[in-house]
Amino acid sequence: MHPIVNEIQNLPPQAQQEVINFVAALIKKQRHDPNHRLKQSWAGAMQAYPYAYTSLSLQKETLDDWANHISEGR
Numbered sequence: 001m002h003p004i005v006n007e008i009q010n011l012p013p014q015a016q017q018e019v020i021n022f023v024a025a026l027i028k029k030q031r032h033d034p035n036h037r038l039k040q041s042w043a044g045a046m047q048a049y050p051y052a053y054t055s056l057s058l059q060k061e062t063l064d065d066w067a068n069h070i071s072e073g074r
Contacts, residue, residue, distance in 0.1 A: 008019050
């Protein structure tokens with residue numbers, strides 16, 4: 001048995017419940033929901049600019065911004 005189990009058992013009941021709640025929250029956070037769909041709320045955002053940007057120009061701008069972000073050490 002892992003030593004942490006003994007430590008948890010030595011805690012008062014209220015603290016043990018906090019540990020249980022924390023572990024349950026971690027498990028819930030790590031679960032992958034196969035029914036979860038990606039949100040695409042951005043879809044159609046560029047309809048007002050049909051000829052102003054191409055996918056290639058947006059990709060280049062994104063890469064340039066990323067490179068600047070990295071070079072600035074953020």
